[in-house]
Amino acid sequence: MDNLDSKLNNQVAILICGHGSRNKLAITEFQELTKLIQKRYPNILVEYGFLEFAKPSLVDALDKLKDHSIKKVIAIPAMLFAAGHVKNDIPSLLMNYSSNTGIEIIYGRELGINNLMISAACERVKDVFKQNNTLKPEESLLVVVGRGSSDPDANSNVSKITRMIVEGIGFGWGETVFSGVTFPLVEPGLKNVVRLGYKNIIIFPYFLFSGVLVTRIKRQSDLVAVNNPNISFIHAKYLSSQTYVVDTFVERIEEILNKEGKNFMNCSTCKYRSNLFGFEKEVGLVQESHHDHVEGLGISCDLCDPECNGACEIQNQIPSHNHGESNLIDDDYREHEHEHEHEHEHEEGNQHDHNHHHHQSIYPNSKHPLGPVTLRLHNEVQILRKTIENN
Numbered sequence: 337m338d339n340l341d342s343k344l345n346n347q348v349a350i351l352i353c354g355h356g357s358r359n360k361l362a363i364t365e366f367q368e369l370t371k372l373i374q375k376r377y378p379n380i381l382v383e384y385g386f387l388e389f390a391k392p393s394l395v396d397a398l399d400k401l402k403d404h405s406i407k408k409v410i411a412i413p414a415m416l417f418a419a420g421h422v423k424n425d426i427p428s429l430l431m432n433y434s435s436n437t438g439i440e441i442i443y444g445r446e447l448g449i450n451n452l453m454i455s456a457a458c459e460r461v462k463d464v465f466k467q468n469n470t471l472k473p474e475e476s477l478l479v480v481v482g483r484g485s486s487d488p489d490a491n492s493n494v495s496k497i498t499r500m501i502v503e504g505i506g507f508g509w510g511e512t513v514f515s516g517v518t519f520p521l522v523e524p525g526l527k528n529v530v531r532l533g534y535k536n537i538i539i540f541p542y543f544l545f546s547g548v549l550v551t552r553i554k555r556q557s558d559l560v561a562v563n564n565p566n567i568s569f570i571h572a573k574y575l576s577s578q579t580y581v582v583d584t585f586v587e588r589i590e591e592i593l594n595k596e597g598k599n600f601m602n603c604s605t606c607k608y609r610s611n612l613f614g615f616e617k618e619v620g621l622v623q624e625s626h627h628d629h630v631e632g633l634g635i636s637c638d639l640c641d642p643e644c645n646g647a648c649e650i651q652n653q654i655p656s657h658n659h660g661e662s663n664l665i666d667d668d669y670r671e672h673e674h675e676h677e678h679e680h681e682h683e684e685g686n687q688h689d690h691n692h693h694h695h696q697s698i699y700p701n702s703k704h705p706l707g708p709v710t711l712r713l714h715n716e717v718q719i720l721r722k723t724i725e726n727n
Contacts, residue, residue: 347407356386419490456580477534484514486699520706522556540572660707
C-alpha cells in the first residue's frame with residue numbers, strides 16, 4: 337500500500353458510494369466496511385455517502401471533502417453489478433457536483449465479477465458445509481438469489497456467479513432466482529427447484545448487506561419450505577465485509593491509480609449502448625439520476641432493531657395505502673424500485689407525485705408469469721389475511 341500512498345497526497349480522497357437503507361443493521365454493516373477500507377489506506381481520507389434513505393448523502397460527503405480542501409476524489413460505487421444506480425444515478429450526481437465545484441471526481445468500477453468476489457461468495461457457501469458436517473456438495477442444490485434489475489446484463493452476471501460457485505465447490509445442481517423486478521422470483525423459482533428431487537437446498541443471497549430484501553428471501557423460502565417438509569432449506573450468509581470483498585474495493589481503487597484514471601465498464605451488452613435483443617428501445621436513452629427526491633432523507637425504520645423483520649414492507653403493501661394500483665405495478669419495473677418497492681412514506685413536506693417523468697422504459701418482461709406483477713394479488717391476499725389475524 338505504500339506504493340499507492342506515494343501516488344496520493346492530502347488533496348486526494350476516496351469516496352465509497354452506497355445505496356442506502358432504512359435498516360439500521362445495513363447501515364452499520366456499510367460503516368464497518370468503510371472502516372476496513374480506511375485501514376488499507378491509513379494516510380488517505382476515506383469518506384462514504386448514500387444515494388438514498390440514509391445520511392450522510394453523497395452530496396454531504398462531497399461537501400465534507402471539499403471543506404478539507406480535497407481537489408480530487410476517487411469515487412467507488414459499493415454496488416455488485418452495473419445497473420441503473422451505477423450507470424445513471426451515481427455518475428449523474430457526481431458529474432453535476434464536479435461541474436458546480438470544480439473538484440475532479442474519478443469514477444471507479446462496480447465490484448463486478450472477479451476471482452476475489454467469486455472467492456468471497458464461495459467462502460460464504462462453504463461456511464454452510466463447515467456448520468453441517470453431514471452435507472455433501474454433490475448431493476445438494478445451490479440457489480443464488482440476486483437483487484434483480486431491469487438491466488439484463490446485471491441479471492446475467494448473477495447467473496454467472498451461480499455457475500462459478502457450482503463448479504468451484506462441486507454442487508449437484510445450481511439455479512438463479514431474484515428478489516424483485518425480474519424473474520423468476522424466490523417463491524416461484526423454489527417451487528420449480530424442489531421438483532429436481534434434492535433433499536438439501538442451500539440458499540445464498542448474493543447481497544452486500546442486510547435489509548428488507550434479504551428478509552424477503554427468507555420469508556419467501558419459508559412459504560415453499562412449509563409445503564416441502566422433506567427438504568432442508570439452509571441459508572448462507574450474504575457477503576457483508578468478507579475479506580475478499582474488501583480486497584475488491586482495493587482493486588477498484590488501484591485500477592484508477594494504475595491506469596491514471598482510466599477504467600471502463602462493459603459496453604458490449606449494455607442496453608444503453610448496444611442494440612440488445614428485446615431492449616432496442618433503450619439504446620441512447622438519457623441517463624440521469626432518479627433519486628433527487630429521496631437523497632439525504634435519513635429515514636430509519638423503527639419496526640426492526642437492528643435486523644430487518646419485513647414489517648415495513650408488509651405495512652407499505654396494505655391496500656389502504658394511498659398509492660394507486662398502477663403505481664404498484666409500474667414502479668416495480670423501473671430502476672426506480674427502491675429497497676421498499678418505492679411504496680415508501682416520505683417525511684412530512686416531502687411527498688411527491690409518482691407520475692413525475694423520468695427518461696426510462698418499462699421493463700419489457702413486466703408481466704412475466706414468474707415475476708412480481710402476477711404475484712401481487714397473491715401477496716395482497718396473504719397480507720390481508722395476516723392483517724385480519726392481527727386485528
